[in-house]
Amino acid sequence: MPKIRILTESDLRKVIDLDMDAIACVENAFLALATKDVRMPPILRLDIDDYNGEVDVKTAYVPGLDGFAIKISPGFFDNPKLGLPSVNGMMNLFSSKTGMLEAVLLDNGFLTDIRTAAAGGVAAAHLARKDSKHVTIYGAGVQACLQLKAITLIRDIASATIWARDIGKAEACAKKASLELGIPVTATSDGKDACANADIIVTTTPAREPILMADWVKPGTHITAMGSDAEHKNEIDPALIGQADLYVSDSQAQTSILGELHHAINAGTVAKDATFPELGQIIAKSKSGRTSADQITVCDLTGTGVQDTAIATLAQSRCDKAAAGVEIIS
Incomplete structure (x- = not known):
């Protein structure tokens, strides 16, 4: 029996950490x-506006991997009040x-937190200047600390x-x-001063209006935007997407609908039919990443x-090796 x-x-x-x-x-x-026949359907999304909630369902099949995941991820942003x-x-x-269910991972979003922060680390590794020393994080939730940790793993961050x-x-x-990280970290509520x-x-x-303006960003800066994962979310001034020397997406099919690119297209700062490199293509070196120290990359x-x-x-x-969890016979 399975x-x-x-x-x-x-x-x-x-058994797993960032x-x-x-x-x-x-x-x-x-x-x-970027290099394999990955099957990744569009995100299934359910908005529950009455309770400031949303649910995303994501999946993908990757050739060469023995399994594929289907993730159900609710976000109800008034929950902290409760x-x-x-x-x-x-x-x-x-x-x-075989399509048989092999594992149920009741992670409460933990694995999503890890993979999201890891993606930020990957983006910085391929797009940020190698001599980067100072990081600014907009936001003070779980992902803020994790994104900072991920960047310190791939760059020699001083503050x-x-x-x-x-x-x-x-x-x-x-x-x-x-x-946690052993570096000086300061706090501010002044958005312009934060990125100086x-x-x-x-x-x-989860901002719905820009919190980072185009004229605040100095040459040579790399920006990773990871909060805008729905049509109504918008963290970055659309002008910044148009002015950036290099814009990169995780999936342009998604960012043109859900991400910061979506808002730049609507604002007219980016042409609707413009094409941009994806992060996987830069990793594969089929597209160019940062080519100079003074470029602004997004x-x-x-x-x-x-x-x-x-x-x-x-x-x-890792759980199999550690014999973690409980096995049941279905």
């Missing part, structure tokens, strides 16, 4: 998207050969700034990050199903 491994968030946290293996796993996923996390979710891992509208949240996030010295900027908010990350399949496969492999 066996299914049930894995809780606690099980997963014992490290270079996770970053390599996600980098390989982007590479596969003492609940704003994001949760789960992944189901199926056999690519960082955390921006949030609520200075108390920014200060708490900055203190936590400084203790930034070599790398990451936006991690990477628009909306989150792809190929990342979910990759991180779920890595998690299952």
Whole structure:
């Protein structure tokens, strides 16, 4: 009879973390998207406006991997008022050969957090200047600290700034990050001041209006935008997308509908039929990345199903080796 491994968030946290293996796993996923016959359907999305909620369903089949994941990811952004996390979710891992369910990963969004932060690390590794020293993060949630950690894994970062509208949240996030990473991290609620010295900027908010303006960004800066994963979300001034020396997407099919590119097209700063390199193509070296130190580069990350399949496969492999979780017979 088929066996299914049930894995809780606690099980997963014992065997997987944001490290270079996770970053390599996600980098390989982007590479596969550019070089293999990956099957990745459009995101299935459900908006529940009455409760400021949304649910995304993502999946992808990657040739060469034994399994494929189907992820269900709710985000209900008023939940903190109820003492609940704003994001949760789960992944189901199926056999690519038989379609049988092999694992249920009750991760509460943990694996999504890891793969999202890893993607930020990959973007910085391929697009940020190698001598980058200062990082600015817009947002003070879980992803803010994780994105900063990912960048410190691939660049020799000396300091960082955390921006949030609520200075108390920014200060708490900055203190936590400084203790964890061993670098000075300051807090501010002044958006323009936040990026004055930034070599790398990451936006991690659910903002519906731009929080990063085009004329704030100095030459040589790399920006990773990862909060705009729905039509109504917009963190970056559309003019910045048009003015950037290099714009890169995780999937242009997605960013033209959901990401910052979507808003730039609507604002007329980018032509609707313009084509841009994708991150996987830059990793594969079939498209050029940064070519000079003074370029402004932007990477628009909306989150792809190929990342979910990759991180779920890595998690299952580690859990199998550790005999983690509980096996049941279906």
